[in-house]
Amino acid sequence: MSHTDVERPDSGHDGSDTTEVSASEALLVEPSRLSPTRRALTTVLRSRELSIFLVLVAVVVLATTKNNGFLFSSDGWRNFLLNPSILLLLAVGQAVVIITRNVDLSVGSVMALTAYLTGRLFIEQPNIPIVAVLAACLLLGAVLGLVNGVLVAYGGVPALVITLGTLYIYRGIMLTWAGSDRINAGDLPREFLQLGTRSVLGVPLLTILALVVLAIVGYYLYTARGGRELYAIGSDPDAAVLYGLPVRRRLLAAFVLSGALAGLAGALYTARYGTVSSSVGLGIELQAVAAAVIGGVAIFGGSGTVWGAAIGAFLLVTINRALPSLGIEDFWQRAVVGALILGAIVLDRVLAVRQARKLAESRDHS
């Protein structure tokens, strides 16, 4: 079975004298002549994740040459890792939802609700174990996500509209519940606040938590049937139904995951900043979408990885921190983020058109 590299029909030719056509065609349609390692290498080199990672490196290098403390002070290092962690959690959940050709705009409001819930729980029950609080936040987030999922999977209404509605509803519930109340650091136990600041071997605990979640979700999407089915659903929802995939169940799961991660992000937000006001998480859902899109998750579903979304989250937060230290005005900081998003989408489109063209041409010559 493993003889494909040996007995090619044109193996008499040297690789160099085959025409351009057959070379590109062989790459596109027939089994590739490249060895598995070279093939893997090409895949990595061409991946969106790598290019966005290089942009991140460039931003960090540039900012560090201007100001050594950007990365090499203990504060700079901590901020570099800690600041993106909460957005990273949201971006991971968002990426999973976008992969299914949906979107979850309610994550900011979910996060606000659980952030307030965290504070309320500690005020009502000062001795409540931290694990119980985290579990409560996960659960509340999951339930709110389930509401989104049920409406999208069974209502047949686009997720954009549904989650825009729940964005306002959840925010409204939070405002009604909290009133003019604020949670302050004094209301929270010390151990809980330490969760937001402690480091292990120079890496903040929050970052480790976010990276563990990222690793689990990334692993699931790549190696589990359920994960692959999410891609299939996003790639062609009608075909997914014809295949007999459990489309509704998978959609529910994606929204529940997104909600639960937003719930966790709310608890971690409280641990990190110590204060919860009514404006927690305002507009962060758009940052999560932006992180996913910049990281190569196609907005029409079916492709992209949570790794890319995570790097996108890092890039967004790091750019926002780097631009002031590079002496760029506030207005331009937002414009740069906008340009990044547009650039990512235009790049996707151009690459897709070029690929389609190349495939069409290779077919002509076959």
Added chain:
Amino acid sequence: MSASNAAAPVLVLRDVSKSFGPVVALRSGSLRVEAGSIHALVGENGAGKSTLVKVVAGVHRRDSGTFELGGEAVDFSSTAESKKSGVAVIYQEPTLFPDLSVTENIFMGRQILASGRRIDRAAMYAEAERLFDRLGVRIDPRRPAEGLSIADQQIIEIAKAISLDARLLVMDEPTAALSGVEVDRLFAVARSLRDEGRALVFISHRFDEVFDLADTVTVMRDGSYIDTLTIAETTPSELVSLMVGRDVDDLFPKVAAEIGEPVLQVRGLSRAGVFHDIDLDVRAGEIVGLAGLVGAGRSEVARAVFGVDSYDSGSVSVSGRPVRAKAPRSAIRAGMAFIPEDRRKQGLVIDSSVSRNVAGVIRRGIAKAGLLTSSMENRAAGPWAGRLEVKTSALDMTAATMSGGNQQKVVIAKWLATDPKLLIIDEPTRGIDVGTKAEVHRLLSELAGQGLAILMISSELPEVLGMADRVVVLCEGRITAELDRADATPEAVMHAATHQLEDAR
């Protein structure tokens, strides 16, 4: 239990019916398939074969009738259930996930698992290569499904169905886009599956294939079961008479029209990977049929001519005046009208009233000071709808609630209101009841008689042969034949449509 099961036929359908709204797709379908048999299902397009297949696959739920699998009554409400019961289906149009690799497409939902429920990609690639070897094709199992030719997509579908290890394999026109060698390979695989004792249902329009492969044949017509025959005891002409059951001339009331000046002239139209060097003339009063197999590029040519899609080189002109590329408005101004294949999505504002739909394209002409009222719309639309005998009690009925035939008439009315010189119509009677089809045909024929030039795309060979003054046959994006009405026989058209495929054989 097991003894009776062994004797029971794999599939029994008796008097199965299925309607979609007012359209009856399947009146009374019956089919009985034994184990170790290849059963052909033949009938004209619209005879209900594909609907029958979709009932078996669990895509549609039957309205009434008996459905037994291996002697047990079943009632599938999803494709997952039918798969679990051992039914594999190759649909007419490939349904693949473009973003995923070919291998993932084959194994989606039932991937090979290694320890810890991890997907075993290496095993899947090996298995995919083994399947491709069995089918004798070379496809990179790691490449994405995006950009595969229709033939390759069909191969993936076949590989998928074979890998299911099903007791009943249904193939809905699997050979429509395949080359001769690929067809031979597929047939060899089908025979080996039969010899393993599986049951196969094979739908095809090509009689040579039916007689080559199948042992039994069931004929359907107008959504109903007609007869089941043993292949050894029948002939192609007997099947044709059973399939048609009436004279072609009755069905297509073609009016002789005076053919005038050329209206549409297409020269050297090309688009990489889609179509090449298309030269096309349509004259006033003439109906030109554009025939070809699925994926031959017919709709793509029409869309490019009308300016919906772009093209790389070539020119389009109407009555001698060039039409700009990729500019449908310029095409409309030049006198072109285009009725797309999917009229619900692309041809109609489905939730609007009939009069608003008809008035939509001429709203500038009837609006006063930029304003448009319902009464103005009704006034403008009334005569057109009346002329086409659109059966709606009132003009303000919404298009969505009408039958396919009436919807098609509304679309035609809409375009006639622009007073076009050329009408391009893609699959004029798809999804339309057999009874109403003739009305659409009569209408097209009358319009040609009034001097309209018509370019008609159709997958239904009888429709093309019955309606067209001239038949242009496309094959893999190239024109392979241009036949006058007198020379256009089913054999000649099919030969041209499979021309290059024959060469490869």
